[in-house]
Amino acid sequence: MESGLRNLHFVLIPWLGMSHTIPMIDIGRLLAERGVTVTVVMTRDGAAPLSPTIAQIASSGLPIRFATLPLPSVEVGLPEGCETGDSLPSMDLMPNLYRGSKFLRQPLEELLREQTIAPSCIICGARYPWTPEVARELGIPCFIFQGFGSFALLCMHNLYCYRPHERASSPTEPFVVPGLPFHFEIARQQLPLQFQLLPRFTEICNEVREGELAMDGVLVNSVDELEPGYAERLAAASGKKVYTIGPVSLCYKSGRLDMANRGKKLSVDASRCLDWLDSMKPRSVIYVSFGSFSSFAPAQLMELGYGLLASNRPFIWVINGLERFPGAVNQWLQEKLEKEGDSKCLLIRGWAPQVMILSHPAVGGFLTHCGWNSTLESASAGVPMATWPLFSEQFLNEKLILDVLGIGVAVGVKTSMQQMRQSPEEGARISREEVAKAVERLMDGGQEGEERRRRAKEFGEKARKAMMEGGSSYENVTRLIELVATKAKE
Numbered sequence: 001m002e003s004g005l006r007n008l009h010f011v012l013i014p015w016l017g018m019s020h021t022i023p024m025i026d027i028g029r030l031l032a033e034r035g036v037t038v039t040v041v042m043t044r045d046g047a048a049p050l051s052p053t054i055a056q057i058a059s060s061g062l063p064i065r066f067a068t069l070p071l072p073s074v075e076v077g078l079p080e081g082c083e084t085g086d087s088l089p090s091m092d093l094m095p096n097l098y099r100g101s102k103f104l105r106q107p108l109e110e111l112l113r114e115q116t117i118a119p120s121c122i123i124c125g126a127r128y129p130w131t132p133e134v135a136r137e138l139g140i141p142c143f144i145f146q147g148f149g150s151f152a153l154l155c156m157h158n159l160y161c162y163r164p165h166e167r168a169s170s171p172t173e174p175f176v177v178p179g180l181p182f183h184f185e186i187a188r189q190q191l192p193l194q195f196q197l198l199p200r201f202t203e204i205c206n207e208v209r210e211g212e213l214a215m216d217g218v219l220v221n222s223v224d225e226l227e228p229g230y231a232e233r234l235a236a237a238s239g240k241k242v243y244t245i246g247p248v249s250l251c252y253k254s255g256r257l258d259m260a261n262r263g264k265k266l267s268v269d270a271s272r273c274l275d276w277l278d279s280m281k282p283r284s285v286i287y288v289s290f291g292s293f294s295s296f297a298p299a300q301l302m303e304l305g306y307g308l309l310a311s312n313r314p315f316i317w318v319i320n321g322l323e324r325f326p327g328a329v330n331q332w333l334q335e336k337l338e339k340e341g342d343s344k345c346l347l348i349r350g351w352a353p354q355v356m357i358l359s360h361p362a363v364g365g366f367l368t369h370c371g372w373n374s375t376l377e378s379a380s381a382g383v384p385m386a387t388w389p390l391f392s393e394q395f396l397n398e399k400l401i402l403d404v405l406g407i408g409v410a411v412g413v414k415t416s417m418q419q420m421r422q423s424p425e426e427g428a429r430i431s432r433e434e435v436a437k438a439v440e441r442l443m444d445g446g447q448e449g450e451e452r453r454r455r456a457k458e459f460g461e462k463a464r465k466a467m468m469e470g471g472s473s474y475e476n477v478t479r480l481i482e483l484v485a486t487k488a489k490e
């Protein structure tokens with residue numbers, strides 16, 4: 001197979017958002033490292049913030065290329081240059097982004113036709129239900145990468161099949177998630193959008209689901225050892241091939257600073273960040289981040305800040321979207337945290353080198369919103385978590401972290417934020433005392449804390465092994481390449 005590998009051409013088209021594009025670029029890297037040709041397709045404004053990552057990969061000599069397609073943002077009612085979910089000023093514009101994404105079909109078809117190495121398969125992101133049709137016209141398979149873990153995908157598949165959420169009398173009434181090996185109750189409003197029964201999203205959600213059902217297989221950024229049995233259950237329940245090929249962030253092997261180029265341009269000097277971490281005791285630092293686009297109302301942000309200060313431990317706090325906040329909040333952060341908190345706090349306004357930070361031995365815990373990438377990156381670095389889910393499938397990930405894996409403590413969030421950003425007027429739902437208590441439990445040196453750390457460390461080791469030759473994820477990539485090679489010969 002070896003010599004023919006360059007002629008296998010994987011075309012990757014991530015869904016429009018950082019949390020989808022970053023792991024898909026990692027997937028591209030993993031495939032290219034195995035010798036196949038890879039093209040990653042993005043929109044122009046979606047690709048722009050990722051220029052450091054793209055430049056680094058372009059100079060690596062790997063057979064991976066990047067292509068951009070035009071998205072008519074203004075024509076579909078989006079602000080100029082707004083081509084990703086994370087850059088939307090409001091979630092209400094999600095249908096516009098989805099409409100705009102349909103205009104990518106024709107230029108994608110043209111791009112695929114003009115390739116010198118004919119495409120052998122498409123790997124598409126979460127919301128392109130038309131890609132299986134495009135692939136079929138070319139006689140090649142189409143795989144989906146939704147960005148969620150196997151446990152969440154299984155829960156969602158079972159909800160689609162048995163629809164218990166439709167029988168709940170209100171968004172807050174708990175019901176049982178069917179088809180799991182344990183009893184798990186959740187309420188509608190703690191689930192992703194497609195289960196919230198919101199009329200304005202029904203048509204989109206139905207289209208997206210139809211697309212999912214038409215795919216030839218599912219790629220999951222996960223590792224069997226972390227979600228034992230769930231990928232198999234998903235494959236059995238959905239009748240689709242499921243390939244767990246992660247943690248894809250572990251594709252960065254060549255040193256800690258190399259990892260700093262993953263994602264957007266950094267808002268902190270990576271070496272300064274490492275120096276700061278190097279000056280801290282092992283496992284003493286809490287890393288606090290809520291993903292690539294979520295943000296709190298000023299009242300909640302400040303309450304969180306007071307809670308972190310009250311914990312009296314060193315922390316790195318990543319805050320995005322601060323430009324939307326009144327100047328007084330920035331001033332408060334500067335005075336309360338950077339001056340008074342002094343050397344105890346490293347505040348990062350914007351984008352942090354998350355994977356690099358999590359892999360540093362000084363980090364002992366991660367206060368996270370349980371986005372799947374963050375969850376997996378933390379577990380694969382052997383770092384236990386304090387869970388503060390906000391929306392989407394994050395409550396499902398929280399369940400996995402707390403009750404299946406036993407590597408986290410709950411901050412105690414009951415209700416979803418509904419929107420990706422809290423409205424500026426909203427108050428604090430989680431008090432400083434609750435924050436401090438969760439951090440205290442997370443970082444605690446007692447038996448319970450030690451046991452959590454031991455388990456997390458064990459997952460980290462298993463994850464690394466899974467990505468090495470002979471490991472489960474490595475072999476799943478092999479199987480995927482072999483399947484595509486066989487189809488290409490047919």
Ligand SMILES: O=c1ccn([C@@H]2O[C@H](COP(=O)(O)OP(=O)(O)O[C@H]3O[C@H](CO)[C@@H](O)[C@H](O)[C@H]3O)[C@@H](O)[C@H]2O)c(=O)[nH]1
Pocket residue numbers: 018019020022146147148262263289290291292293294318350351352353354355370371372373374375377391392393394
């Ligand atoms: O300053 C930052 C902020 C984020 N990241 C990276 O960005 C990604 C963030 O992804 P994730 O943790 O999954 O959070 P979200 O950005 O909120 O992700 C959205 O998409 C995910 C994948 O579909 C879902 O699991 C989440 O619920 C959804 O909110 C991760 O790889 C992080 O390492 C950085 O490197 N630096």
